[in-house]
Amino acid sequence: MNIEWQDHIESSPEVLKGKPRVKGTRIPVSLILGYLASGASPDEIIEEFPDLTPEDISACLLYA
Template identity: 35%
Template sequence: MNPKIMGGRPVIRGTRITVELVLRKLGADMMVQEILADHPTLEADDIRASRAFAADYLAGEEFVDL
């Protein structure tokens, strides 16, 4: 994350593709190969890293049961 790139939002290394975008595409049931076709600068490892980042981020969060 760099405050000068995409407003500090987490991005895939060396790109301006946000982790959020990748996760939203996965959440919309896009296949990894479809995401890679949409974004040729990405690699399958980048998508795995996005998932790992999200899991690590959520592991540090505290949720309040409403």
């Protein structure tokens, strides 16, 4: 899978005080990374946040 994190991650001062987030959502990258660090699989994260795609999760890792 060849993705660019810039296609999936955005940051703007008006939303979440500028924290990086998944485009089109209010889901911060740090939240996704926290789920992954605690052992959650991408499928489990998508089950919790159905607006996310596997590419979004990969982009969070690339961003980090």
